[in-house]
Amino acid sequence: MKPTLTLITDLKQRGLLDEFIVQWTGEFGRLPITEGSDGRDHNRHAFSTIMAGGGFKAGHIHGATDEFGYKSVENRVSVPDLHATILRQLGLDHTRLNFTHNGRPERITDPEVTGARVVTEVLG
Numbered sequence: 001m002k003p004t005l006t007l008i009t010d011l012k013q014r015g016l017l018d019e020f021i022v023q024w025t026g027e028f029g030r031l032p033i034t035e036g037s038d039g040r041d042h043n044r045h046a047f048s049t050i051m052a053g054g055g056f057k058a059g060h061i062h063g064a065t066d067e068f069g070y071k072s073v074e075n076r077v078s079v080p081d082l083h084a085t086i087l088r089q090l091g092l093d094h095t096r097l098n099f100t101h102n103g104r105p106e107r108i109t110d111p112e113v114t115g116a117r118v119v120t121e122v123l124g
Contacts, residue, residue: 008052021054021089031070045071049082054089057124080109080116088118 004024011017031043046065052058063075077085084094087108094116098105109116 004050011053017053021056021086022052023049023086025049043070051122055124056089056122060122062119062122075121077119078114078116080114081119084109084111084116085119085122
């Protein structure tokens with residue numbers, strides 16, 4: 001965690017934190033339990049991320065898991081929601097951003113299917 005704090009502090013001191021987004025996210029969450037003896041199992045129901053700079057609220061905590069840490073129960077943010085929010089901060093409209101896949105246009109967040117939305121509550 002110290003390197004992350006150092007990076008954020010350095011960007012802030014140089015006046016660059018408004019221009020840069022710092023994101024620290026794991027590939028997925030971890031369950032508070034394990035079914036085996038070789039570490040904790042993956043958790044697709046909850047994950048944590050740190051967002052700094054680029055218009056994100058400083059010191060804001062958004063959402064919570066149940067008391068066991070198993071699933072999101074408050075202010076849930078899906079991965080497509082997170083992508084939509086970051087894209088907005090980069091000046092891109094996630095509902096219009098297309099790429100060609102197998103010869104047809106697709107959208108990163110696929111909002112009609114995923115319900116992706118910009119999470120304005122985390123923005124300053």
